[in-house]
Amino acid sequence: MNTKRLNWPLWLGFLLPLGAFLSYFFIFIWFPFTRDFPWANLLLFVIAVVLLFMGLRRGFASDRPHPIRSKIVSSIVSLLSLVVIALFVFTIFIGGRWLPASKGAPQVGQRAPEFSLPDSSGKTVSLNELLTTPINGNAPKGVLLVFYRGYW
C-alpha cells in the first residue's frame, strides 16, 4: 500500500512553494503583467497551503505506519514551506520598497542636468549629443533615461 504511505499532498505542498518562489525571478519577472503584482506566484502559494493542510491532516491521521515520525515530518515540512512563502511575500512587498525617496530628482518641467559618460564601447557621449544625434535619419524628439541598479 505504497500510495497510502506516501503523503503526496505534503511533498507537493513542499515543492510547489519552492517552484513558485524561483519562477518569479526566472520566469514571471519578464512579463509586466505577472511582475508588477505576483498574482501567479500568490495563486501557486494558495494551492500549496491547501496541499500542506491536506498533508498535515494525513500526517496526523491515526492510521499512519509511523505515527510519531509522520507527525514530526509533516510539521517540519509545512513550517519550512511557510517560511519560503513568507520570504517571498517579504522580498516583494517589503524588501522591494527599500528605495531612497529621491526627493531631489529632476521633476517635470525642470531642466535635466547635463552629463557626459562613456558608453559600452568606451566612447564618451553627452546628454546633448543623445538629444541631437539623428535616429534613422530624423532629429530625435527626446531621450528616455533609464537608471538601473547594474548587472549582477
Add this chain to the structure above:
Amino acid sequence: MRGIEKSLSKFNEVGIRPVAISVDKPEESRDLQQKAGYTFPFLSDRNADVIRRYDLVHAKAGISGEDIARPAEFLIDKSGTVKWVNLTENYWIRARPEQVLEVAKTLER
C-alpha cells in the same frame, strides 16, 4: 529593459532614444547588451556622479556595498526639459513602454 528593447522600433518611430545608465563598467554593459540582445546605448557612471546629480543614489546597496542607482526613468525633450518621471516606490514595479510612448507622442519634434 527587455520591454524597451522589444518596443525599440516604436520608440525610434516616435523619435525617442532610450538610454540605460548604471554604475557598471563599460565592459560589463557590453556583456549585458550582447547576452540580452540590447541595442540601445548603455552608459557607465562608475562613481555614481550623474546618479548623485539626479538624486538617485541607493547608498551601499551594491553587491559589495557600493553606491548604486535606484531604478528611475526620465523622458527628456529635445530642449533638455523633463517631460515625464517615474520613481517607482517598489523595486519590482516598473514603468511600461506603452506609458512612455503615450507621453512621447505629445512631444514636439
